[in-house]
Amino acid sequence: MSAEYKIAGDRGIVVEFENEISEKVNSKVRNMFLAIEKSEIKGVEEVIPTYRSLLVLYDPLVINGMDLLTELKALEKNIKPTEIEKPKTIEIPVVYGGKFGPDLEFVAQHNNLSVEEVIKIHTERKYLIYMLGFTPGFPYLGGMSKKIATPRLENPRTKIPEGSVGIAGNQTGIYPIESPGGWRLIGRTPLKLFDPYGKQPFLLQAGDYLKFVSVNEQHYHSIKAQVENGSYTVKIIQ
Amino acid sequence: MDTIRIIEPGPLTTIQDKGRKGYQRFGMPVAGAMDLFSYTVANLLVGNNDGDAAIEFTLQGPKMEFLKNAVIAVTGADAAPFIDGKPVAMWQSLFVKKGSIISFGSLKTGLRGYIAVRGGIDVPLVMGSRSTYLRAKLGGLDGRKLASGDVIKVYETSNSVPFKERILPKHLIPRYKNEAEIRVILGPQDELFENESIDVFLSSMYEVTPQSDRMGYRLKGPIIEHKESADIISDGIPLGAIQVPGHGQPIIMLADRQTTGGYAKIATVISVDLNKITQLKPGDKIKFTKTTLEEAREAIIAQHKIFEELKTKPKTVQPAKLYRIVVSGKEFFVKVEEINQSGC
Structure with a gap:
């Protein structure tokens, strides 16, 4: 099915695929995103890919919105998914439990599992990064096992440290910056998801996958030191 | 320095x-x-x-x-x-x-x-x-x-x-008033609202509430009803998008807005009219009117011409004339210049 196109003011066009959250639909978003990026259509300023759509933002002094719409439709028609590079999987080291994951035991009890089983389930699959939003660098992840689903805290914490990994309902996620929140915290990553002063301010991008890997506290600190002095290389599984 | x-x-x-x-x-x-x-x-x-x-x-x-x-x-x-x-x-x-x-x-x-x-x-x-x-x-x-x-x-x-x-x-020079007529282009999710709701949106006065900031202006006025739900699968939010959450009161998304959101957007304010909105204070009123993409673009081009003119051949201030006046042996300097008085 081809996309629907909608006018979003005098600087934006929305490209919409099927109205559902699925890996299949999100891969169409990714393909279209990469096609627009490659096309270098003059006047396109930036593109925000989301679960099932893209917001294409343009400069109306450079391109007329209706002309852009025609170009986008032509572009979509000519996408050859087989020629598009496969998404990457980014390895996220996490120290689980203890002071880094104060709710890990609750998540285990709630689901009649051992702490080790929760970690095993959380780390065994890879998660699609559907989109980034909410706060800078926050990934909306899909595909967590229902076996470790846990409701949010009734009273959200006022301060959650940067890098915290949590569960809310059947979603899992990572807090890129210190913020308040109600997610059940099960661990913490030493990686920086958002570094405004770094060469690459963001670690993740929509359409890629991530996989959590359990590390011990000592390992966490050594990775953190490397991240801080710039010597850490993020592991990418192709 | x-x-x-x-x-x-x-x-x-x-x-x-x-x-x-x-x-x-x-x-x-x-x-x-x-x-x-x-x-x-x-x-x-x-x-x-x-x-x-x-x-x-x-x-x-x-x-x-x-x-x-x-x-x-x-x-x-x-x-x-x-x-x-x-x-x-x-x-x-x-x-x-x-x-x-x-x-x-x-x-x-x-x-x-x-x-x-x-x-x-x-x-x-x-x-x-x-x-x-x-x-x-x-x-x-x-x-x-x-x-x-x-x-x-x-x-x-x-x-x-x-x-x-x-x-x-x-x-x-813009004249800021307590009431502004704001032009919008309907969409991107106007189809999630009943036609009557769109009529309400376009024919009513909405008041700027104190819960308005650099992120967005929350308005108060007649309720805008959705056909079914206010929720959509989260998508990108352009500058000037008008979100309508479940309570039916519109929110205009401005400079510090989050990039994505899950509320239906009934319309988007045209670029040049955002300058009027951001000068409104709590208690001021907005009346939305519908316009077209073409008209919005013409307004952007007209505004750009003003900028180009200021850049390339700006009007310069008439130089002031300086007079020396001597009164009872005391010397005074009097500067006479054209002033740019507002409101005339």
Whole structure:
């Protein structure tokens, strides 16, 4: 099915695929995103890919919105998914439990599992990064096992440290910056998801996958030191 | 170079430019000047590039001391600026001497003002922009609003041509009122609303509530009903998008808006009318009217022409005539100049 196109003011066009959250639909978003990026259509300023759509933002002094719409439709028609590079999987080291994951035991009890089983389930699959939003660098992840689903805290914490990994309902996620929140915290990553002063301010991008890997506290600190002095290389599984 | 010392900052004074572009797909809000017309004109009046950083103040202008000679322009809300206690004109460039103090009376109309300084405010670029984004504490001066005692640096201007004072032609100065007619383009999710709801939206008056800030303006008025639900699968939010959550009251998304959201968007404010919205205060009223993409684009082109004219062939201020008068042996100097009085 081809996309629907909608006018979003005098600087934006929305490209919409099927109205559902699925890996299949999100891969169409990714393909279209990469096609627009490659096309270098003059006047396109930036593109925000989301679960099932893209917001294409343009400069109306450079391109007329209706002309852009025609170009986008032509572009979509000519996408050859087989020629598009496969998404990457980014390895996220996490120290689980203890002071880094104060709710890990609750998540285990709630689901009649051992702490080790929760970690095993959380780390065994890879998660699609559907989109980034909410706060800078926050990934909306899909595909967590229902076996470790846990409701949010009734009273959200006022301060959650940067890098915290949590569960809310059947979603899992990572807090890129210190913020308040109600997610059940099960661990913490030493990686920086958002570094405004770094060469690459963001670690993740929509359409890629991530996989959590359990590390011990000592390992966490050594990775953190490397991240801080710039010597850490993020592991990418192709 | 250290140029300005803040004596009293006012309630919300920040450094802004055109905003942080290119990172919205990572969830990074744009920020930037709320009233891009006033901001751009201020820069052009002092011979800056239109993307140089300037000072944005809200509700009350800051009291500041100049630590060196400077050329400045004040635009936006009618903020009653004074230099060394004497009223000065807005919407034109002004020479300010080292040691002078700029201060402001109370706002007459509008809400936000801009002070551009020739050379542009010198703060580090963060992700390609100097705009302050308060929620992530980045950009501008240490990611925060200005405070008493802050010293602000200004770049040396690279332009060596002697500067002639510039002025925005009087008929181009915006008049801010307590009621604004705001043009919108319906969509991107207008199909999620009943036709009657769209009629309500386009025929009613909406009031700006106190829960309005740089992120968005929350309005109050007749309820806009959805066909089924207010929720959509989260998608990108363009500047000026009008979200309608389940309670049926519209929210206009502005400079500091989050990049994505899950509420249906009934319409999007056209670019040039955002300048009017961002000058409205709580209690002010908005009436939305429908327009077309073509008309919106023409308005952008017309606005761009004003900027181009200011850039390439600005109107200059008539030089003042200086008279020497001797009264009873005492010597007085009297300066006679055309002043740019607002409201005529």
